[in-house]
Amino acid sequence: MKMISNKLAVSGPASPEFEGVPIPIGIPFGIYPLVQGRHGGVLVPTFAQSQDYGLGLEGLGYYKVMNDYWDVTARTNLYSYGGWSLNLNPRYQKRYRYTGNFNLTFQNTKALNRSYVDYGGTTPTTGDEFNVTKSFMLNWTHSQDSRSRPGTSFGANVNFGSTKYNQTVLNNPYLNYQNQLTSSISYSKDFKGKANIALTANHNQNNALHLVNINLPNLNGTVVTMFPFKKKEQIGQPKWYENIGIGYSGNLNNQFSFYDTAYSFKKMLDTIQWSAAHSIPITLSLPAMGPVTLAPSVSFQEHWFGQQIFRTWDDKEKKLDTSIHKGFYAARQVSFGMSASTRIFGTYGLGTTKIRHEVRPTVSVSYTPDMNSQNYYNVQVDTLGNKLRFSKFDGIPPGAFQEGAFGGLSFGIDNLLEMKVKDKKDTAATAFKKVKLLDGFGFSSSYNLLADSFALSPFSLYARSTLFNVINITSSATLDPYQINQYGYRINKFAWSKGSLGRITNGSVAISTQFKSKPRDGRSDSARTPVDPFMTPDEQQRQLQYARANPAEYTDFNIPWTLSLSYSFSFSKQLQTDTTGAYSYQTITSSNINFNGDFSLTPKWKVGATGYLNVTNGSLQQLSMFVTREMHCWQLAVNVNPIGIYRSFSITINPKSGILRDLRINRSRTFSNY
Structure with a gap:
């Protein structure tokens, strides 16, 4: 081989060897550029064979360096049945400022129709010989370095395309079964830690239902809790009213939807919904009364809606009809409350083994006047004459306020159970180690003293634990304390009057664990596989999908x-x-x-x-x-x-x-x- 430094290397015949064994393939000569730095060139394809697409070349492309901040990769897949795909992947990066990339793919899939039958022209064929599908996918990620503009951030993670795209990607089972696509673009600005605003655009897409929901623009603003009565120069203990804090949070949402199989701009405009929500919390921090912590609060909320929904029963068609009235509508709610919390500890001894039980009960008293009953109405829902109660704002973000006054108790108990055992690896008499038995278990509910029926809310039950620091277990369930009538609807009678605690209406259990042997070289995972600091989260996710x-x-x-x-x-x-x-x-x-x-x-x-x-x-x-x-x-x-x-x-x-x-x-x- 002859080498010219930083320019070129030329060799004679060459062939690969595996473990010193020569392979009967090779090249008659070789020319190897030794150019320093980034430079463009042809990307070598791989050969593929598909029962549906035919013979193919995958990954044929070209890499081009545009300048110090941009480069572009173009790849294509070509198949003998006539299908093809084209992928353009521009990437950009400016150190200490921003980094990002685009990924645009067009697919013209031409797959063999398995149900096709050719009768030699004597009778018509069954369908077409090939199924042709055209689809596209656009991905864009952008992240801003926090040091470039302190207090301001901009980021994007866009995934938008045809609902059939994922199903037509070869050799990627994780992508084939991914039916949800989501996108987000956000801009936020902080005003010296006193307030901040965030402008976002979001998108979610269900490939199975072909339904696309787009939310833009969404505006969120918050004002950090202020203490208007607190003195600038504090002398001595502060007065109780100096701890009164007032904050604000609000958001404006816009949403529209459409089906990509029957897209119409006019129909999409008909689905536009807008709404706004405002919240003004007032808090007061009181000194602890021994082991009990008290926290009073006052909250005012107001929702604005761009439409109302009315449901009516059609006796002729025997079905429930829905009508939408557009305009400007508002709903308000005020609540007053006082919460108390504490921690109770108990220890049980079993020889050298100690069991520690921590109980964290919380009780709050709150009152919410009835300001929304006028927004509710009764509607017949079936041919038997059963009626349900709906709100004019059901199904419209951010949702309807509950009707009726609430004056009652909200309560819950959280528990922690752990054990201290003698450490067998330490011979000292005082050597113990902690073993968590249950990271948390308990329940929560509420009781409305002003309600004339169904005063007790369903109980939320939960438990979570990590056994032996290896097995993670989480579980939850909902317990309805009321009976049901002969039609299956709830009635205002407690289930325990018949000797039952209630009905479990839903629940879930999740268990996960991971085991692996120690590495042969003793190094950690991060030391062996360092993360590229310039790789965006989306690029890391794509690399993970390819690795899977x-x-x-x-x-x-x-x-x-x-x-x-x-x-x-x-x-x-x-x-x-x-x-x-x-x-x-x-x-x-x-x-x-x-x-x-x-x-x-x-x-x-x-x-x-x-x-x-x-x-x-x-x-x-x-x-x-x-x-x-x-x-x-x-x-x-x-x-x-x-x-x-x-x-x-x-x-x-x-x-x-x-x-x-x-x-x-x-x-x-x-x-x-x-």
Whole structure:
């Protein structure tokens, strides 16, 4: 090889070797640019084969440096059936000022129609031979360095595109099942710590329902609590009224929605909703009365709405109709309250083992006058003549105030349970270690002394714990203390009059844990894989998604084995009635298991898998498996996705160096699961 420093290197014939074994492929000569710094060039594609898309070249592109702050990457995928995709990825960065990137993708998917039948022209064909789908996706992230403009920030995380885009991306099961897209753009300014404003624009999109909701512009403003009676120069103990604080918070919201399958600008304008909310809290800090802390409060809230919703029963069609009246409407609410809280400790001894129990009860007394009953009305909801009560502002952000006066108690108890045991690793007589049994468990509810019915609110029950500092458990449930009638509706009679505490209407349990062996070299994860400080959160998320879709290429051989498990279960009871008036409560459940793990067969061979199991219907929704081989400077990676919208496998051999990562041998095939 001949080398010219900082210019060029030229070599004769060359071929790769794996573990000293030559491979019968090579090049007759080589020309290697040795240009310093960033420079553009062609991006080498990989070969792919899909049962639905045909043969393809993926990742063919070009990288261009625009200037010291901008660069652009353009890539394309080409398939033999006629499908293609184009991706443009401009990135920009100015150190100590801002950083961001755009990611715009156009897809023209042309997939084989499995139901197509050709009868040789004697009879019509069944459908078209190919299914053609056009889609796009726009991603934009922008983050501002906090040092560039202290007190002012601007950020963006935009993800907007066609609802069918995610389903047509090959070899990415995590993206195929992602049905929610969200975006946010925000600007905020702080006024010397006394007040701040935030202007935001948000978007959420349900790909399954094809529903798009956009909120813009939204304006939020807050004024930090002020103490108007406090003296500038304090002498002695302050008077009680000097601790009176007054604050303010308000927001203005605008929202409109549309279905992307039947988009119409006029229909979108008809869905526009605007509203505003104002809140003025008044607080007073009182000195502690022994173990009890008191906190009085006064609050005034006002909501502005741009429309009202009225529901009426149609006797002819036997259904509930909805009409919207637009205009300017307002609703107000005032509340007065006093809360008290304390902490109670107890210890139980069992030999050298001590159990510590901490109880944190809270009680508050509040009064809210009735200022919103005129906004409520009764409406028949079924053919049996049953009626429900609605507000004119139900379903309109920020929501309707409750009707009726409230004067009563809100109460709750939170508990902490932990244990002290003798530390076996320390021989000292006073050596103990703490073990948490329950991080928290308790309940909360309220009782309205002024209500003529249903004075007691449902109980919120919860518990959370971390067993052995490894297993995280959280659970919650709602207990309704009232009975139901022959039609399944609540009646004003307590359930415990019949020997029952009440009805559990919904609940959930989540359990997660993670195990992994110690690293062979003894270094921490952060020391081995430092985070790029100039990578935006969105770029980190994209890199994580790629690593999940191609786990064999990002295997850490320094960790002999890892295992992550999570389980979630939730249920709710929904009332079901028929035309005869008979009722039943149907329990809707959802249960799933997520798993992810790998282990080393030998110091240089590793296998692993990750997946999602829907326990409710007993189906494995997603599974990815990999086998990888560490070959010093090279790495062999085999990824297999046998379940999902697209089933695929790939075999890749590439250098581990990031500079030479595109010098790979790739073989992949994809099969549609439709």
